[in-house]
Amino acid sequence: MKSRAWWRQRVNFVIFLGPAILLTVFFFVVPVLIDIAVSFTDLGRSLRVTRFTTEHYERVFGGDRRLTDVMALTFIYVLGTLALFNVTFGLVLALITTSIDKVSGGFFRGVWLLPRMSPSVLYILLWVWVVNPSQYGLLNQILMTVFGLEQPLDLLTTAPIALIIISNGFIGASMGMIIFTSAIRGIPEHLFHAARVDGAGSLAIVWYITLPALRWPISFITIYQALSLLVSFEYILLLTKGGPFYDTTVYALYIYRRAFQSGQYGYGAALSLFLIVIGIAVALLGWRFFDMKRLLQNPRIEVQ
Amino acid sequence: MASIEFRNVIKRFGDVEVIPGLNLTIEHGEFVALLGPSGCGKSTSLFMLAGIYLPSGGELLFDGHLVNEVEARDRNVGIVFQSYALYPHMNVHDNILFPLRFKKTPREEALVRVKAAAELVHVGELLDRRPSELSGGQQQRVALARALVKEPQILLLDEPLSNLDATLRLTMRTEIKSLQKKLGVTTILVTHDQIEATTMADRVICMRGGGIEQVGTPDDLYLRPASLFIAGFIGSPPVNLIRGTAENGAVHVGATVFPSEGIRGDVTIGLRPEHLKFAGDGLRGRIAEIEPMGREILYVVDTDVGHVRVLEHGSAAAHSAGEAVHIDFSPTEALLFRTSNEKLIAGANVCPPRRAS
Numbered sequence A: 001m002k003s004r005a006w007w008r009q010r011v012n013f014v015i016f017l018g019p020a021i022l023l024t025v026f027f028f029v030v031p032v033l034i035d036i037a038v039s040f041t042d043l044g045r046s047l048r049v050t051r052f053t054t055e056h057y058e059r060v061f062g063g064d065r066r067l068t069d070v071m072a073l074t075f076i077y078v079l080g081t082l083a084l085f086n087v088t089f090g091l092v093l094a095l096i097t098t099s100i101d102k103v104s105g106g107f108f109r110g111v112w113l114l115p116r117m118s119p120s121v122l123y124i125l126l127w128v129w130v131v132n133p134s135q136y137g138l139l140n141q142i143l144m145t146v147f148g149l150e151q152p153l154d155l156l157t158t159a160p161i162a163l164i165i166i167s168n169g170f171i172g173a174s175m176g177m178i179i180f181t182s183a184i185r186g187i188p189e190h191l192f193h194a195a196r197v198d199g200a201g202s203l204a205i206v207w208y209i210t211l212p213a214l215r216w217p218i219s220f221i222t223i224y225q226a227l228s229l230l231v232s233f234e235y236i237l238l239l240t241k242g243g244p245f246y247d248t249t250v251y252a253l254y255i256y257r258r259a260f261q262s263g264q265y266g267y268g269a270a271l272s273l274f275l276i277v278i279g280i281a282v283a284l285l286g287w288r289f290f291d292m293k294r295l296l297q298n299p300r301i302e303v304q
Numbered sequence B: 001m002a003s004i005e006f007r008n009v010i011k012r013f014g015d016v017e018v019i020p021g022l023n024l025t026i027e028h029g030e031f032v033a034l035l036g037p038s039g040c041g042k043s044t045s046l047f048m049l050a051g052i053y054l055p056s057g058g059e060l061l062f063d064g065h066l067v068n069e070v071e072a073r074d075r076n077v078g079i080v081f082q083s084y085a086l087y088p089h090m091n092v093h094d095n096i097l098f099p100l101r102f103k104k105t106p107r108e109e110a111l112v113r114v115k116a117a118a119e120l121v122h123v124g125e126l127l128d129r130r131p132s133e134l135s136g137g138q139q140q141r142v143a144l145a146r147a148l149v150k151e152p153q154i155l156l157l158d159e160p161l162s163n164l165d166a167t168l169r170l171t172m173r174t175e176i177k178s179l180q181k182k183l184g185v186t187t188i189l190v191t192h193d194q195i196e197a198t199t200m201a202d203r204v205i206c207m208r209g210g211g212i213e214q215v216g217t218p219d220d221l222y223l224r225p226a227s228l229f230i231a232g233f234i235g236s237p238p239v240n241l242i243r244g245t246a247e248n249g250a251v252h253v254g255a256t257v258f259p260s261e262g263i264r265g266d267v268t269i270g271l272r273p274e275h276l277k278f279a280g281d282g283l284r285g286r287i288a289e290i291e292p293m294g295r296e297i298l299y300v301v302d303t304d305v306g307h308v309r310v311l312e313h314g315s316a317a318a319h320s321a322g323e324a325v326h327i328d329f330s331p332t333e334a335l336l337f338r339t340s341n342e343k344l345i346a347g348a349n350v351c352p353p354r355r356a357s
C-alpha cells in the first residue's frame, strides 16, 4: 500500500508538470530528433533519401568557408542589437518614460510598442520606404531638403549591417522597455526619497538605486533576447533578403537560404543542430555570467 | 542644529488641500513630537521639511533662511522613514556610508564615521549583513545610523517605532531620546501613538485635518487640552464625556446636578478615568463591567448620565459587578468644554453631585 501522500505527490507531478513536459517533447525533443536524423541524410528537393552521410558535418566544421563570415556577422548582429538597443535603449526608454509624468510616459511607451503590435511585413514595408535609395525615400527626402544633401543615399548597399541592427533594435527595445518599466515601478518610492535626502543626484539615483534593482530583468532580457536574435531572421529576410550578396545573412537566415532556397535540407538540418548547440551554450554562459541561480527566488509557498 | 519655521505653509495634491496653512516654530535643539490621527498630514509636513515634497504655498525657513526651493540633498536633513527605506542591495555598512558618498568626505574619515554611527545605535556587529537579514528593530537602528552619520542639522523620524514589539519600543524610546540630548540635533518625531509623543518630546504638536490643534508640553495637553478632540485623543483609556446644560450655578444632565459656578449654556464635562475614585458620596451608579489591565483595573459604571469609566490602581478588583458605588473627583481635575465650539472653558470648575443637594 502506498500512502495517500505518495499518490498525491505523483498526481500533483502529472497535473503540474505533465503539460509542460508534453509540450517540450512534442515541440522540442521530437523536432530535434527529426533534425538529427535528417542531418545525416542527403535529403534534398526531391524529398528522397538515397544515402546516409556525415558530409554535412564536415562542411559545418571546416568545409563551408562562407560559414565563418556568417558566424562573425551573427556575432556582430546579436551583440550590437543587444548592447545598443534591446538592453541599453530599452533601459533608457524605461528610465525616461518613468521619470516624466504618467500620461506622456505612457504615450511614448505606446509609440515604441506600435511596431511590435503591427505585422512584421508592414513594419518592414515602412523601413523599405524610409531607406528607399531614390530621392523619394523618407530619409533621403529629409536629408536632401532639410540638410541639403546632393545625392540620395543607398543605405541598403552602403550600410546594410547597421540597417538590420537598427530595424531589429527599434522593435527589440520595446520588450526591454516594458519589462524594465514595470521593474522600476516596483521599486518602493521611499527608496528614491531616501536617496534624495541622502544627497544623491539623478544619475547617482539611477546608478545606486534603479540599476541594482534591475539586475534580474537586465539579465533576463539579455539572455532571452540573445537567444531570440540568434534564431529569428524574418525582418532581415524582408528588408535585405540577406544581401547584398551574403552581407546581412545571419546564421538563422543562412540556414533558411541553404535549406529552402538551395534545397539542401540535409545540410540545413546539420546547421540547425549546430545552432541549437550554440543557443544552449549562450544560455548557459549567460546563466553563469549573471549568476541567475542566485537571483531566482526560493518558492514562496512550500509544497510537498 | 537649526531652527525651523513654517509660515502659512500650504500643501495641495492636485485639487486636494492636505495642509491648508501651517504656522509653527521649532527652536534649535528642540525635540518635538507631531501627534495626530491617521491622514492628518504629519508625514506630508515632514516630507516638506526634508525637501521630498515642495510646499504649494507659504514659506518654510531654516534658521531664518527660506528653503522652499532648496533641493532635498542640499538641506542636510536626516530622515528615518516609517518603512526604514534601507537600500536592499547594500549591506549595513554601505547603507550607513551612502550619505557620505555625496558629501565628498575623505574615505578614511567616512569609514571612521560609519563605524562610530553603527556603534552609537549598537549595530556594529551587523555591518556585513543585508537589510533582509536583519530584524525590524535592527533595521530601524541602521536607518537611524544612516540618518545620523551625516551629522544633520535636523532629524526627522517618521513613526520609527511603529513596527517594533513593546519591549524593543520602550528601549528604543529611551535610546533615541538620550541620543537626541547627546547630539543636540533639532528633532521632529511623527507618531500617532500618544504615549510615545508624551514620553519622548519636550513639546507635543497635536495636528488635526492638516492644521495644528494645540501645541504644548505633554502635561499641557493632558491636563489642559484645548479642545474636546485633544481631550479625547490624549489619554488612555479615553476621557469620559458628559453633555449637559449649565444654568443657575450648576451643570444639569437630566436629573443629575453637577454644581459649577459662573457658566451658562451647553457644555461637555470631561472626566479622566484615572482622576475618578470610588467614595462614600458623589455620582451614583452600579458597576457594569470590570476589565483588569495589569496594574490597573478599569470599571465601567452604569450611572444616570451614562457609562462612566473609572480606573483604579491595584491588581485585584476591590469591587464586584453589580455593586452600587459613588464616583468622586476633584473639581480642579474635571474639564469643562463649550459644546458648540468644543473648546475648553479655562478656569471653570465642576463638582461631583452631592447627596445633600
Ligand SMILES: Nc1ncnc2c1ncn2[C@@H]1O[C@H](COP(=O)(O)OP(=O)(O)OP(=O)(O)O)[C@@H](O)[C@H]1O
Binding pocket: B013, B016, B018, B036, B037, B038, B039, B040, B041, B042, B043, B044, B045, B192
Ligand atoms: N501623494 C499624495 N497624493 C494625494 N494625496 C496624498 C498624497 N500623500 C498624502 N496624501 C493625503 O494627504 C493626507 C495626509 O497624508 P499624510 O501621509 O501626511 O498623513 P499622516 O498624518 O502621515 O497619516 P498616517 O499617520 O496614517 O501616516 C491624507 O489624507 C492623504 O490621503
Ligand SMILES: [Mg+2]
Binding pocket: B042, B043, B044
Ligand atoms: Mg504618515
